Every structure is written in structure tokens, then in C-alpha cells.
Amino acid sequence: MGYVFTSYYIVLGVSFLISLIAQIIVKATFNKYTNVQASTGMTGAQAAAKLLMSQGIGNVGIGRIAGSLTDHYNPSNNTLVLSEPVFGHSSISAIAVAAHECGHAMQHATGYFPLTLRTKLVPAVNISSRVSWIFIIIGLFFYSTVANWFLYIGIILFSAAVVFQLVTLPVEINASRRALTLLKQNGILEGNENAAARKVLNAAALTYVAAACVSILQLLRLIAIARSRSD
Numbered sequence: 001m002g003y004v005f006t007s008y009y010i011v012l013g014v015s016f017l018i019s020l021i022a023q024i025i026v027k028a029t030f031n032k033y034t035n036v037q038a039s040t041g042m043t044g045a046q047a048a049a050k051l052l053m054s055q056g057i058g059n060v061g062i063g064r065i066a067g068s069l070t071d072h073y074n075p076s077n078n079t080l081v082l083s084e085p086v087f088g089h090s091s092i093s094a095i096a097v098a099a100h101e102c103g104h105a106m107q108h109a110t111g112y113f114p115l116t117l118r119t120k121l122v123p124a125v126n127i128s129s130r131v132s133w134i135f136i137i138i139g140l141f142f143y144s145t146v147a148n149w150f151l152y153i154g155i156i157l158f159s160a161a162v163v164f165q166l167v168t169l170p171v172e173i174n175a176s177r178r179a180l181t182l183l184k185q186n187g188i189l190e191g192n193e194n195a196a197a198r199k200v201l202n203a204a205a206l207t208y209v210a211a212a213c214v215s216i217l218q219l220l221r222l223i224a225i226a227r228s229r230s231d
Helices: 002-034 044-054 092-110 113-141 145-185 192-230
Strands: 061-065 072-074 079-083
Touching (some): 044 061, 092 192, 113 192
């Protein structure tokens, strides 16, 4: 049991460190370019509207949401939601984030398979990610054949969350690539501003890479524990 708890705290510590570093880099980069205004003076909402129009996407609503870095595109109702620091501001960070969300709208409009797959996985993952830890905790705290089966079931359910994180990576990377291409094509950012937008989106991608790494690390640790108990 001591080995289980030691392993758990090691993985927890490493996972926390990975997530913390990613968050620090994202916030530092976003805040840096929040203070740099785009030469066109276009706000995030205006940039999003222009980019969507340039792609012939006219059925997407653009809304506002409280908070910071809470921006997202909802394919279920074709709504692109921008946070307060993005919606009405003309910084490079605001335009880069807005363009990224437009990238998701483009993916939806063109039937980009990884986005379609991720959307279909959401309901199942929401359930499995919650239920998995019930089985895992029962499996870890009791020593019996039945408890071991609970642990294995929990690992299988947790694997769904790992798959979701892995599917998310290409979705987010592709959305950023589309965003950077669109920004150049439409002249919304000029010169070095495009390079700055790339830095903002690359930093944002770190959060998804970190989430995937943490999930994989947790899964490998659980598999190792399950195998050690079977020996």
C-alpha cells in the first residue's frame, strides 16, 4: 500500500508541475501581447467576423463570455464565444485567439474528422472520466480478485479520457494553423504581428500538450500498479 501511495504522490507532483509550467507560459505570452495593439485596430470580434465571412461561413454567431481564456467554439449550435479580453480588444493576443476559434468553425464547416470525432466522444468521456476514479479507488484500497477487476475496469474507463486528449491535439494544432493562414491572407495582422500571433497560439497549444502528457502519465502509472498487483 505504501508503494501505491508513493507512486500516486510522485505522479501527482509531476503532473502538477507540468500543468503549472504550461499555464505560466500561456498567461505570460498572452499578457505580453495583450499590451501590443494590432496596427489595423481591429477587435477580436471584428476579426472573427471578417475571417468567417472570408470563408463563406455566415451561420456562426459570435458572442461574449466572462473570464479570461474561456474562448471556445460550440459546434452543436454554431456559436463562437469570445472572452472579455478578446471580444472588444484590438491586441495581437485578442486577434490570435479569435482567429483560432474561427479555425474550429472552419473545421466544423468542412467536416474535419478529428473535430467530429472529438465532439462525438464528449458525452462518453464526461461520464467515463467521473466513473473511472470510483472503480480505481475501490481497486486500490482493497486487495482481492474482485478489487483487481474494479481497478482494470477503472483503467479502461480512464483510457477514454486519454484518447480524448490525444484526439484534441491535432484539432487544436490544425485550428491554429488555419488561423495563422487566414490572418495573413486577410491582412488583419501585418509584418512581425503575424510572428507574435504564432507565439501566442504556440503557447496556448502547450496547455493541450500538457494535458495529454498528464493523462498518459496517470494511465501508465495505473497500468504499472495493476501489473504489480497481478504478479
